[in-house]
Every structure is written in C-alpha cells, then in structure tokens.
Amino acid sequence: MSAIPYAATEVPEVLVQRQTPSGRIAMALAVLAMIGVAVMPLWASTGTIRSVLVLCCYIAVAQMWNLLAGYAGLVSVGQHAFMGAAGYALFVLAQTYGVDPFVAVFLSLLVPAALAVPIYLLLHRLDGPYFSIGTWVVAEVFRLTASNLPLVNSGAGMSLRVMKDYSAFERNIAMSLLCAGMLLVTLGGSYWLLRSRFGLALIAMRDNPVAAASQGVNVVRLRFLIYVASAVGCGLVGAIYFMAQLRITPGSAFDPMWANVAIFIVMVGGIGSIEGVLIGSLIFFIADRWFGEYGATYFVVLGLMTLLVALYARTGVWGLISKRWDAPWFPIQRKLVDSYR
Amino acid sequence: MQWFDALVQGILLGGMYAQYALGMALMFGVMRIVNISHGDLVILLSLIGISIATAWGLGPLPVLVVLVPLAVLMGWVLQKAVLNRVVGSDPLPSLIATFGLSIALQNLMLQIWSANSRSLPGHGIESQSLEIGGIYVGLLPLIVLAVATGLTWCLDLTLKRTRFGRALRAASADVEAAAMTGINPRAVYAMATAAAVGILGFAAVFQALRSTVAPADGPAQLIYAFEAVIIGGMGTVWGAFVGSMVLGISQAIGFRIDPGFGVLAGHIVFLAVLASRPQGLFGKALS
Numbered sequence: 001m002s003a004i005p006y007a008a009t010e011v012p013e014v015l016v017q018r019q020t021p022s023g024r025i026a027m028a029l030a031v032l033a034m035i036g037v038a039v040m041p042l043w044a045s046t047g048t049i050r051s052v053l054v055l056c057c058y059i060a061v062a063q064m065w066n067l068l069a070g071y072a073g074l075v076s077v078g079q080h081a082f083m084g085a086a087g088y089a090l091f092v093l094a095q096t097y098g099v100d101p102f103v104a105v106f107l108s109l110l111v112p113a114a115l116a117v118p119i120y121l122l123l124h125r126l127d128g129p130y131f132s133i134g135t136w137v138v139a140e141v142f143r144l145t146a147s148n149l150p151l152v153n154s155g156a157g158m159s160l161r162v163m164k165d166y167s168a169f170e171r172n173i174a175m176s177l178l179c180a181g182m183l184l185v186t187l188g189g190s191y192w193l194l195r196s197r198f199g200l201a202l203i204a205m206r207d208n209p210v211a212a213a214s215q216g217v218n219v220v221r222l223r224f225l226i227y228v229a230s231a232v233g234c235g236l237v238g239a240i241y242f243m244a245q246l247r248i249t250p251g252s253a254f255d256p257m258w259a260n261v262a263i264f265i266v267m268v269g270g271i272g273s274i275e276g277v278l279i280g281s282l283i284f285f286i287a288d289r290w291f292g293e294y295g296a297t298y299f300v301v302l303g304l305m306t307l308l309v310a311l312y313a314r315t316g317v318w319g320l321i322s323k324r325w326d327a328p329w330f331p332i333q334r335k336l337v338d339s340y341r
Numbered sequence: 342m343q344w345f346d347a348l349v350q351g352i353l354l355g356g357m358y359a360q361y362a363l364g365m366a367l368m369f370g371v372m373r374i375v376n377i378s379h380g381d382l383v384i385l386l387s388l389i390g391i392s393i394a395t396a397w398g399l400g401p402l403p404v405l406v407v408l409v410p411l412a413v414l415m416g417w418v419l420q421k422a423v424l425n426r427v428v429g430s431d432p433l434p435s436l437i438a439t440f441g442l443s444i445a446l447q448n449l450m451l452q453i454w455s456a457n458s459r460s461l462p463g464h465g466i467e468s469q470s471l472e473i474g475g476i477y478v479g480l481l482p483l484i485v486l487a488v489a490t491g492l493t494w495c496l497d498l499t500l501k502r503t504r505f506g507r508a509l510r511a512a513s514a515d516v517e518a519a520a521m522t523g524i525n526p527r528a529v530y531a532m533a534t535a536a537a538v539g540i541l542g543f544a545a546v547f548q549a550l551r552s553t554v555a556p557a558d559g560p561a562q563l564i565y566a567f568e569a570v571i572i573g574g575m576g577t578v579w580g581a582f583v584g585s586m587v588l589g590i591s592q593a594i595g596f597r598i599d600p601g602f603g604v605l606a607g608h609i610v611f612l613a614v615l616a617s618r619p620q621g622l623f624g625k626a627l628s
Contacts, residue, residue: 075436077377122612125619126571128432129375133567134615137608140564144605256560260444267437299448306441310434311426 017335018195026329030187038180041172049172050244056179057241058261059281060186063274064233065262067190070272071202072226073209075128077259078135081119081142082112082231083238084253088146090239091158091248096151101162102174105239112235116228124223136256143254157249160242178240186233191274194332198222203332206272264302267309270318274330279317346476347593353479355589356486357551359582360544361566362573363489363496364537366581369570371513371533372428374435376419378443380562382538385446386412386545387554388454391461401463401550409542416538420531428530443559450556458553467550485547492540493582499536500578509533561604568611574621583622587614 037056040049061079068074089108094101123134147155163171193199204212205219213219242248261284269280291298309316315323322328361383368374376382389411390404399407423442427434469480500506511519512529520526548554548562565588573584588607595606614621 069433073433075433077436077440122615125615127575128373129369129436130567130571130575132432132436133375133377133564134571136560137564137568137611141605141608141612144601144608148599148601148605260440263437263440271433296448296451300445300452303441303443303445303448307423307438307445308441310438310441311423314434 014336017337018331018333020328020331022327022329023331030329034180034183037183038176040176040179041169046168046172049175053175053179053240053244055281055285056183057237058265058285059277060182060237061234061258062262062265062269062277062281063186063190064230064237065259066266066271066274066277067226067233068230070266071206072223073205074223074227075132076135076230077132077256077263078137078139079230079234079262080238080254080256080258081135081139082116082234083241083258084139084142084146084248084250084255085115085238086112086235087238087242087248087253088152088158089235090243091160092152094162095158095160098162101160101243105178105236105243108239109232109235112231112238113228116231120224120227136259139254139256143250146250146253155250157247157252160246160248163243163246175240175244178243182236182240185236187274187277189233191330191332194274194330199332202226260302264306266316267306268316270316270322271314273318273322275322275328276316276318278329283317342475343597344594347597348590349476349478350482351590351593352586353482353486353589354593355569355586356482356489357544357547357585358565358569358588359489359493359585360485360540360547361562362569362581362585363492363578364540365566366570366573366575366578367496367533367537367540369575371509372424372530373430373432374424374428375432375439375567376424376534376537377436377439377563378446378559379541379566380564381443381446381450381559382412382415382419383541383545383548383562384554384556384559385450386415386542387461387549388450388459388556390546391459391549391554392454394461401461401466401546404461405543405546408546409539412542412545413535413539416535416541417531419538420534424534425527425530447556447559454556456555456557458555459549460553461546461549463550479551481547481551485551488543488547489582489585492543493578496536496540497578505529505532565607568607571621572611572614574623577623580621580623587622 036043037052040052044052061083065076065079068076068079086108089111090101090104093099093104093107099107119138123131123138126134146152152158166174194202201212201217201222204215204217205222209219238253242253245252265280265284266277267280268283269278270276287298287302291301313320361379365375365379368376386408390408393399393407394401394404423438424435427438429435463481466484467479467481470477471480471483472478498506500509508519508524508529509532511522511524512526516526519529569584569588570581571584572587573580573582587610591610592603592607596603598606
C-alpha cells in the first residue's frame with residue numbers, strides 16, 4: 001500500500017488588505033482630533049472644555065451601549081447604574097478616604113467591574129426583552145441603595161471639595177487629558193477589539209449567534225466579557241463626568257437620561273458601527289444645543305425619531321450612507337487582494 | 342398585628358399591580374414583546390380619565406365605561422401602527438420602538454397636563470373602610486383586588502375555553518404552524534394587544550382613584566408589572582397574579598421596616614427570586 005500522492009496544488013499568493021484610503025484619512029483626522037482634545041487648555045476656554053467633555057461622554061457611553069446592543073445582542077437600558085457606581089466610588093475614595101482624586105478616577109473602575117460580574121450572572125437568565133428591564137431594575141436598586149446609604153450621605157448627595165486644592169487651569173489640563181484618554185479607551189479600544197480575532201467572533205455573533213457558536217465562538221463567555229467591559233467603560237465615563245460636575249446625588253448619578261441618550265445616538269447614527277456612534281453623537285449634541293430650550297417638545301421629537309428609526313431605518317444614518325458610498329472611516333473588513341496585480 | 346396588617350395591605354396593593362401585570366404577561370406570552378410604554382399608557386389613560394371626569398362631571402364608574410373601550414382602541418392602533426412592524430425573533434426593534442414611544446408619550450403628557458400630580462375624585466368611595474377582625478381595610482383597595490381577581494379569572498378562561506384563546510395559544514406556541522391552520526397572526530396579535538391595553542383601562546381608573554398620577558410615573562408602573570410577571574413565572578396568567586401579590590406584600594412589609602426601604606424591598610425579592618428560581622414561582626423549569 002503506498003500513499004496516494006496529492007497533486008501539488010499551488011497556493012495563490014494573496015495579500016490581506018485591511019486598510020482603505022478613506023480609513024487612512026479618517027484615522028489621521030481621528031488622531032488629530034484626539035491630540036486636539038488632549039491639548040484643549042491651549043486653545044479653548046473653560047466653557048468650551050466643558051462642552052467638549054459632555055460630547056466626549058456622549059460618544060463614550062453610546063459606544064459602550066453599541067458594543068452591548070450592536071455586537072453582543074444585549075439590549076441594556078440600565079448602563080447608568082455603572083456610571084453612578086463609579087462616580088460614587090470616586091467621591092467616596094477622594095472625599096471620604098483622602099485618596100488623590102486623579103488616582104481615585106482609575107481605582108473607582110474596580111467597582112463597576114466587581115458589580116458587573118454578579119449582575120450579569122443574575123440577569124443573563126432573563127430572555128431578550130426581559131433582560132433589558134432587568135438592567136433597569138438593577139439601576140433602580142443602585143439608586144435606592146445610594147439614597148439609603150449613610151456612607152454616601154444618603155439622598156443629600158456628596159460634593160468633591162478636595163478639587164479646590166487644584167487651580168482652574170490644572171483642572172482643565174486634567175479634564176482634557178482624561179477626556180482624550182476616555183476616547184482612546186472607548187473608541188480606540190473598540191476599534192482595536194473589532195480588528196482583532198475577538199472582533200471576528202463579535203461580528204459573527206452580531207450577524208447570527210447560533211451560526212457563530214457552530215463555528216466555535218464561545219458566545220456565552222464573549223457576552224459576559226463584553227458586558228463587564230461595557231460596565232467598566234461606562235464607569236470611566238461616570239467617574240470623569242462627575243469629577244467635572246464636582247457634585248453627585250442619587251438622582252443625577254443614576255439618571256435614566258443616559259440610557260435615552262445612548263439609545264438615541266446609536267439608533268439614529270447607525271447600530272453596529274463606530275461611524276454611526278460619531279454621527280449620532282454629533283446630531284444629538286447639536287440638537288441638544290439648538291433645541292434643548294424647547295424642553296418637553298424636543299424630547300417628544302427625539303422619542304418619535306427613535307420610534308421611526310426602529311420602524312423604517314434600522315441601520316440609521318450610517319447605514320444609509322454606507323449603502324451609497326463604500327468608504328468606511330474605521331474599516332474592519334478583511335479583503336483578499338491578488339498580489340500579482 | 343402590625344405585620345399581619347402589612348400582609349393584608351400588601352395583598353391589596355398586589356391587586357393594583359396585578360392589573361398592570363396581566364397585560365404584560367399576555368403580550369409577552371403571545372408575541373415575545375415587552376412594551377416599554379406599558380406604564381406610560383396607564384398614566385395617559387388615567388390623565389384622560391381625570392380630564393373627562395372634570396370636564397363632564399362624571400363619577401368613577403362612567404369614566405371606567407368610557408375609558409376601557411378607548412384603551413381597547415388604543416391597543417389595537419398601537420399594534421397595527423407600530424408593533425406589527427417590529428414583532429419578530431430579534432428583540433431589539435420592538436424594544437427600541439416602544440422605548441422611543443415611551444419617551445415621546447411622557448413628554449407629550451408633560452406638555453398637555455404639566456408635571457402636577459392629579460387624582461380622580463371618587464365621591465367618597467376612596468375614604469370608606471371596613472373593619473375586619475380588628476384591621477381596617479379600605480373599601481377601594483378591596484374593590485381593586487376583586488376586579489383584579491375577576492380580570493385574571495376572565496383572561497384565564499378566555500385563553501383556555503374560547504376560539505380566540507385557542508388562536509392566541511397556537512400563535513404563541515408556533516406562529517408559522519398556527520398560520521398554516523388558518524390563523525392570521527397579525528389579527529390575533531392586534532386583539533391580544535387590544536385586550537392587554539384594555540385591562541390597563543381598569544388599572545388607570547383605579548390608580549387615579551387610590552393615589553395620584555403624574556406624567557413621569559409610568560416607568561415605575563412598568564417595572565412593577567415586569568417584576569410581578571417574572572416573580573410569578575412567564576406565560577401564566579395566574580402566575581402574574583400571584584407574583585403581584587408577592588411584590589405587594591414585599592413592598593408593604595418593606596415600608597413597615599423603613600419608609601425608604603419599601604420599593605427597594607420589592608426589587609430585592611425580585612432579584613432573590615431571579616437568583617434562586619429563575620423560571621418564577623409558577624413557571625416550568627427550562628430543559
């Protein structure tokens with residue numbers, strides 16, 4: 001018996017193309033914008049820095065929600081639970097225990113990480129839409145607990161008085177650097193994640209969880225990891241946002257407004273893409289500045305727009321754009337190109 | 342005695358929650374949809390009822406007679422215009438659509454009725470009480486509990502005995518197989534939502550009678566309904582009823598321990614049930 005010889009097949013030489021011209025331009029612009037944010041005290045007034053900080057918080061929270069709903073299929077309406085938890089952790093560490101506030105910002109991230117684990121183990125038992133309301137209940141539990149907890153001064157809230165040791169200019173520098181860091185971690189981190197092996201698994205899971213599992217993707221573990229990562233990301237936003245606010249109360253810390261904002265931004269911008277988050281954040285930020293004074297009417301329009309997007313244009317603005325022009329800002333696809341050409 | 346009183350008051354409070362929970366259990370059982378604007382619809386109906394009562398000088402019963410058909414119509418329109426387009430295996434579209442609707446409704450109500458708390462004048466019925474075994478029991482909460490029991494019983498019988506109930510159960514078990522046997526799922530869905538929102542018509546009148554309503558109250562009612570359904574076990578009508586009682590009792594006992602602890606006690610019992618018996622008290626264990 002001799003082994004049947006295989007015909008020598010020639011493997012065609014191909015290159016994997018991962019970047020596109022539009023991607024290179026966008027990446028250069030994104031790096032410039034990130035540097036611009038980091039050096040804000042050189043060019044912007046305190047008021048502008050505040051506005052940019054809020055915009056950065058919108059982008060970061062929306063991207064964290066996008067990671068959950070757009071890729072892991074976990075629709076949470078209670079991510080503000082982790083923002084408030086980290087915010088409170090920062091205040092307790094810095095104000096009560098005298099930890100340096102700029103160290104406490106990072107230490108406080110341990111709290112959402114530690115809370116996210118048991119919460120996910122509890123909530124993942126709930127089916128699809130019930131999971132969402134479960135996350136809302138958890139946020140309510142956090143709010144009511146904070147209102148009853150003497151450690152965080154109960155319902156009266158806390159002030160970050162230790163910040164008075166720093167001059168306004170020093171605080172502006174810190175806020176700008178923290179903002180740039182937050183964008184780097186949430187947006188840059190997501191982009192890096194999506195381009196990695198995990199990204200392939202995530203995109204497969206987004207398109208069809210059952211098919212992804214059959215291809216060897218550990219959907220259960222990946223969902224858990226994404227939930228914890230998103231909780232930590234939201235915690236970072238909360239810590240930075242409330243550090244800038246200098247004041248936290250149970251009502252502001254666990255404000256469902258953040259869930260509304262994240263859902264509006266991601267749904268209108270385009271779910272399952274980083275570009276959509278940027279577009280949605282800009283739309284929301286500008287609309288908030290221009291129409292915020294109309295109060296309730298403005299929110300009626302916002303709610304109806306979310307409803308209409310869910311009914312008629314589920315891919316959002318970016319979905320409509322990318323259907324016409326194939327020019328991704330943050331390309332994540334792998335394209336095989338013939339190297340001889 | 343104090344704790345026995347809390348137990349009785351808790352059961353009566355549970356009667357109110359059961360009226361919210363029934364519709365949610367029905368809609369989830371049939372369509373796998375959770376309507377985030379569930380609580381806002383209660384508040385909207387309450388505010389409409391209060392406006393009707395003050396404009397035409399009606400008592401609670403005539404308001405109920407006007408409000409329930411209006412609620413049925415609202416449910417039918419909601420299904421036809423919104424939910425039929427988003428029902429499917431992916432939970433995201435229905436969640437986002439009803440979430441947007443919820444924000445729009447809350448702010449629309451704020452615009453029309455302002456943020457003030459209002460209540461429905463009950464012409465004395467809200468302050469009457471009976472003494473039973475040394476405990477004073479409000480007449481109105483007793484009526485609420487009786488109506489909740491009646492509604493649960495009617496809904497259970499409808500699902501078990503009538504042609505409509507069979508169609509509903511068939512559509513909930515397997516939509517495609519049901520469609521093959523000549524059931525039009527969209528028509529069944531529209532009737533299910535009409536029934537679910539119709540029950541909210543009762544809830545709206547009683548909610549406005551026994552306490553106050555304000556435009557921002559909706560989400561809390563949604564959460565209570567949701568907790569009751571999960572505690573009782575998804576998909577069973579009597580489960581939702583018993584879940585409401587458990588939630589009501591937990592809150593009433595929590596309020597006796599500390600006024601700041603009442604609502605939180607309900608949430609904690611819900612989380613405890615989720616941790617120890619995720620299928621709910623009456624649900625069947627998942628295979």
